[in-house]
Structures are given as structure tokens and as C-alpha cells.
Amino acid sequence: xxxxxxxxxxxTAMLDLSLHYGEGPITLADIAQRQGISLSYLEQLFSRLxxxxxxxxVRGPGGGYSLGRGADEIFVGEVISAVDENIDTTRCNGAHNxxxxxxxxxxxxxxxxxxxIYGYLNKISLQDLMDRQAVRxxxxxxxxxxxxxxxxxxxxxxxxxxxxAGA
Amino acid sequence: xxxxxxxxxxxTAMLDLSLHYGEGPITLADIAQRQGISLSYLEQLFSRLxxxxxxxxVRGPGGGYSLGRGADEIFVGEVISAVDENIDTTRCNGAHNxxxxxxxxxxxxxxxxxxxIYGYLNKISLQDLMDRQAVRxxxxxxxxxxxxxxxxxxxxxxxxxxxxAGA
DNA sequence: GATAATCTTGACTAATTTGCTTGGGAATGT
DNA sequence: ACATTCCCAAGCAAATTAGTCAAGATTATC
Numbered sequence: 001x002x003x004x005x006x007x008x009x010x011x012t013a014m015l016d017l018s019l020h021y022g023e024g025p026i027t028l029a030d031i032a033q034r035q036g037i038s039l040s041y042l043e044q045l046f047s048r049l050x051x052x053x054x055x056x057x058v059r060g061p062g063g064g065y066s067l068g069r070g071a072d073e074i075f076v077g078e079v080i081s082a083v084d085e086n087i088d089t090t091r092c093n094g095a096h097n098x099x100x101x102x103x104x105x106x107x108x109x110x111x112x113x114x115x116x117i118y119g120y121l122n123k124i125s126l127q128d129l130m131d132r133q134a135v136r137x138x139x140x141x142x143x144x145x146x147x148x149x150x151x152x153x154x155x156x157x158x159x160x161x162x163x164x165a166g167a
Numbered sequence: 168x169x170x171x172x173x174x175x176x177x178x179t180a181m182l183d184l185s186l187h188y189g190e191g192p193i194t195l196a197d198i199a200q201r202q203g204i205s206l207s208y209l210e211q212l213f214s215r216l217x218x219x220x221x222x223x224x225v226r227g228p229g230g231g232y233s234l235g236r237g238a239d240e241i242f243v244g245e246v247i248s249a250v251d252e253n254i255d256t257t258r259c260n261g262a263h264n265x266x267x268x269x270x271x272x273x274x275x276x277x278x279x280x281x282x283x284i285y286g287y288l289n290k291i292s293l294q295d296l297m298d299r300q301a302v303r304x305x306x307x308x309x310x311x312x313x314x315x316x317x318x319x320x321x322x323x324x325x326x327x328x329x330x331x332a333g334a
Numbered sequence: 335g336a337t338a339a340t341c342t343t344g345a346c347t348a349a350t351t352t353g354c355t356t357g358g359g360a361a362t363g364t
Numbered sequence: 365a366c367a368t369t370c371c372c373a374a375g376c377a378a379a380t381t382a383g384t385c386a387a388g389a390t391t392a393t394c
Binding site for chain 4: 009
């Protein structure tokens, strides 16, 4: 299990795709512009996402990408591990006899923790994230109806204390 | 929130420290040998762990490191973020007005998810990990009493399906 | 059929991070 | 004094990230 900005890009792009569901295929150029990610980098990421069937592609004019399954059937953990290559070489890599029991002990502990994190992320679907945001958007509109407030810090609305996945 | 092998090294080292609690200060040389991590790299990691008071140090002969608090008061999330520098520059970094509402929307979604993961990891203490492993060790001993079985794959005992932190 | 839009692929590169080395200190128990 | 340990900073090779560039393949539309 690895968690870097690469995974964030992938999740962000997938969310962008989810948010524009129903508008037909979305081009990578659109996502690139909206999310500020380079087009070619997106191409690389989507190549992997496609191999894992997380997205479906349509070529030619009017083409683009769409979600491979429903947003409630695609989980954050899948997206991250799809792009992350996951070369988690734990020094003794399954051998479990690297030197003494002690060493393997901590190795097992880590791989176990890693599995826990992965399991957790695999409970959170793209739909969960969208639902959560939808609530916030409404709250935001209610607090600042029809106003442009450039310098305002909205982070007070984004406290992150709620339980997202109900795990 | 970032999760790489660097964080794994830190957690592994902290676990090593926990497991040898009560034996006085533990030298980095010991940890380096037991865990197969370079001494100088450990020094760098522990420098950061010390700044966050996650470990306490004693200099001179007989010196070394010990946990800064009880193993039940140190959480995996703390350890990881202590060594990770966490330069999570989300392009608009709190500005929330990068281009249009749409862009910030997905940014918020990600930072929210990041908080969720962090919160999850901050529920798992070093003690939790040790307790879990203690159970396994016992199980292992019961299955293979007093035997050296070099080629045996123990991974069947390590299924990772149990709920570790009870989160 | 020509054309343009779009995905698809591969090679290459710059910047950053990781993991580690080297080389010096500073503190302290014996 | 001396050996042991923590401390610290500079530097460096390998890997990864993030991105560019260039060439295709597919297909809707004119």
C-alpha cells in the first residue's frame, strides 16, 4: 500500500469523471484543464485505470472516458493501487526467514497494517465522496448565497470530523 | 497524508523500540541490525521522531532511544507524519479560489479523504500492533512448537482479515 | 475519402524523493 | 582519556514522480 500524490491525481480525476456522469464521454483534455494536471500525465494514469477496467474509453471525435462501473462500485483503494504499481518489496518478501523470528515479526506487523489501510480505503466509494461533497456544497451556498467572496477562507466549513465511510 | 516505505521504516523502528521496552535505552545500531535499516538513515528518521517527542534519547555509553510516551499513547499516524515532512501542496493550498468552484470542489474532496485516512491511522497505537502480534506469536508457537522449519510459509497464519484497531 | 478529434503507446527528460554514505562533531559513562 | 552513543550536515546514486514529445490508431463528421 502506497499513498502519494500520484494516487491523489488518479482519485481526483476519477472524481471529476464521476461528477460529470451523464454528460457522455469526458475527454482527458477537459479533466486536465479542470484539475490542472498535464494531459500526457493523465494519459499515463488512465492507461492503467483502463487496464483495471476502472474506466471505459471511446475513441474518435466526441469520444473520451467514462467510469467503468457505477460510482458506488468503484472504491478509492482500487483507484490508488491501480496507478501505484505496488512494488512493496519487504526485504524478505514472503520468505519469513530473513534472519531471526524477530525481524519477520515487525515485517508481518507492517504488511498487516498495510492491509488494514487498504481494506479501509476499499470501503470508500467514489459515490461516498460525491455524496459528502454534495452536502457541503449545499451548506456553502446556504452560508454565502449568490456571493463572490474571493479572500474568504472556507476551511471552517471543511472540518473533516464527520465519519465519511461509516467504517 | 503520504504513505511510503519511509513511513514503514519509521513505524518498524518504533515497533522495535516498543518490543524492547523495559530493557533500557535501545541503540540505533541494534535497531539497524535487527531491522536491516542503515544506521545513518535511522539517525535521520529518529532526528525527526525526537523533534516530535515520539522518542527520548540518552547520550553516551549505555545510551540510546526509548519511547517518548507509552506505547498505547503513540499512534501510527503520528509516526508517519513525523518523518514524512508532509508538503502536501494542493496547488491552491487553502486559497479555495484557484480558478472556479469546480476545481476547489475536487481538491476539498481529496483533502477530506486524506484527513479520513489520517484519522484512521491515528486510532491505531503501537500497543495495538504489539497486542495483535502477541496473539499471533502464541498461535505460531502452538502450531510449530520448538521447531525450526526454514522453508515453511507462515502466511496462512497471517490472513489480515481480523479487525485490528476496532475502528 | 479527407479531416479533425480523440484515445494509445513509447521514448525521453527534469525535478523530487528515497535511501544511504561520509565525515565530522557533542555528550557522557567507565 | 576513551569508547560509546547521539547529533548534524553535506553530498550522492537510484528510484519515483511528473511531465514533454512524437508517433500512431480509431472514428465521427463533413
